[in-house]
Amino acid sequence: MSITTAPAPALREARVPEGGMYEGVRVLRPFPEGWEERPYEHIEVVPQTRVIGAEIRLRGGADLSRPLTPALREEINRALLEWKVLFFRGAHLTPDEQAAFGRNWGELETNPILARGAREDIVRFEKGGSARPTYENVWHTDVTFRERPALGSILQLREVPPLGGDTMWADMAAAYDNLPGEVKARIDGATAVHDFIPGFARFTEREELLGLQEQFPPVEHPVVRTHPESGRKMLFVNTSFTTHIVGMGREESDRLLSLLTRQAHVPEYQVRFSWRPGDIAFWDNRATQHYALFDYAPHRRVAERVAIVGDRPF
Incomplete structure (x- = not known):
């Protein structure tokens, strides 16, 4: 008498759409390989996540409203390279003081597209009542449509809504580290075109765009840029301008840009900051993307920003 054995059950195909995001362990390292960690003497660095964001507390009576000593400037810069965005609570800088702080890192940009603040080199973001969201609530890197995108930006909140209005930043070095090997191979040496038109067309009159497009022609930047100070590789494409x-x-x-820009959406690469009046965030624009939440209507939110002229990405 023969015994019939039932066939083994077949497992359905484990298929997801190409280019999807997958669960699992992620590489989370704040510093480049071989980076020398050194103690800080003039500041206290309080990390906010594993890879990005740190609150900075000044020691020895230091004050951002006064000129920085070379030693203090060096430590703030080192913290910026390590943590990509730094938070200073309750700085309450005047426009002149905010600009002077930014000039410790170089020449300041002017931006003819955005609303001007108290100085030519200060941009003012003022929202109130039922104002529509403009230039926010999308992941982006500032002014990548320039030949020399900003090195960094320094944003201060003048008025804060009673609820909402946070800002988030994403570490684009971590985003690059965790790409599959085959994707890294595809983008190695690739360049992409950046243009201001897509990021501003929804909120700017056609005639104004026509008047600016000769001043800001499309530019090409590497898809993966190398940080000029740390040497770390980072994704350098964004939804607004690439x-x-x-x-x-x-x-x-x-299809490839969709995959690459979605990397900023991974929570493990992000930090979220809840503002108080007078707070400052100083971020490395070469290494991050950011997203300003528009969840505070009908309340007011007023911020002022200076941006430091950067180098040509490579």
Whole structure:
């Protein structure tokens, strides 16, 4: 008498759409390989996550409203390279003091597209009542449509809504570290075009855009840039200004850019900051993307920003 054995059950195909995001262990390291960690003497650094964001507390009576000593400037810069965005609670700087603090890192930008603050080199973001969201609630890196995108930005909140109005930053070095090997191979040496038109067309009159497009022609930057100070590799594409990858057809470029820009959405790469009046955030624009939440209507939120001229990405 023969015994019939039932066939083993077949497992359905484990298929998800191409380019999806996957669960699992992520590489989370704040510093580049070989980075020398040294103690701080003039500041206390309080990390807010594993890889990005630190509150900075000044020691010895130091004050951001006064000129920085070389030693204090060096430590703040080192903390910026390590943690990508620094938070200073209750600084309450005047516009002149905010600009003077920024000039410790170089020449300040002027921006003819955005509303001007008390000085030519200060941008003012003022929202109140039922104002629509403009230039916020999208992940982006500032002014990548320039040949020399900003090195960093220094934002101070003048008025804070009673609830909401937080800002988030994402570490684009961590985003690069965790890409699959085959994706890294595809983007190695690739360049992408950046243009101000997509980021501003929804909120700017056509005639104004026409008047600015000669001043800001499209530029090409590497898809993966190398940090000029730390040497770390970072993703350098964003939803607001990156239009396409050079040498690829539109469909292939859009699909790859969609995958790359979604990396900023991974919570493990992010820090979220809840503002109080007079707080300052100083971020490394070369290494991060940021997202300002528009969840505070009908209340007011007023912020002022200076940006430091950067170098040509490589």
